[in-house]
Amino acid sequence: MRDMEAWDKLEGSSSPPPDWKVTVEALIRGARDSASLLSCQLQDQASGSPTRVLAEGIIHSISSALLVLDDCEKTAVPWTTNPLQASSDDRQNEVSSGKRKITRGRRAYRSRSLPNSCTTITAKTMKDAYSWRKYGQKRIYKATFPRCYYRCTHKPDRGCQATKQVQQSEEEPTMFVITYMGEHTCRSNPNKASTSESCFISFESRTTEPMMSAPLPIPKLDFDDEVVSSSSQPESSLSEELGFPETMAIEASAPPTLPLISQISFDFSRDYWEFDFMSKNEFINLDDMLNLENDGLS
DNA sequence: GCAATTTGACCCCC
């Protein structure tokens, strides 16, 4: 599945690709194997060392992400298209509303069953790989906080149907419930041609460990808000192809103290898994950090 | 001036 044909199968497809299960299984297998390898490599590390704590956090996050993937695979219905979505604007009617004269087409509403959706919970409305435009805000019945509606900014020019809803959590007002719906069809950005094939899963986890309190030889990379575009990833990702959001939040049972945004990426051109994570606005590659620590030991 | 956001109305689904 490392060649362009595989991606082309996925690209813009409104029907389930035949290798959907195979893709997920390969992704899960790769992540699991890599996590196992990482565990082996860290056996030499002293328990409680910053590197090991970080790595254990990542492994835990991977495990959680795999559970989410597994769960989504069971519940989500990716690539299903709402028949209503296909028949918009084929009739125009005009509605007079006070001062406003509103021209409306036949409405094409999304199914309430939320096909191809995935809900995440995050500590903040973190930026993801896409740019969104807010198009509405609504007070929800019996809800304390309003719900905000966003759509992909590329809807007008590329017809991207992806939307997301953001609502402050009732139980935990510091958390935001983000529901992603639809799939991005705006990936083929001519201005951001990808040079390598890769996919990734990224997610936010929380840890109680004061992981970055110790001075670590962490390489500082140029990094802006958009984690994805700052790397060599294309705008698309397998998580997105699979109908998942770019970021998946996993709430740990322990009280949160420090956010850790992790990213598992697979570079098809190198047949290689990478583990990156962000802390304190620094984007850190695990390989780089391990190499630096090993260099320091030798 | 343009783009993004706000906000009230519209309209579909349950």
Next chain:
DNA sequence: GGGGGTCAAATTGC
């Protein structure tokens, strides 16, 4: 009929 998702004019910000 009501809740909630979307539209689009008005407003705001750069």
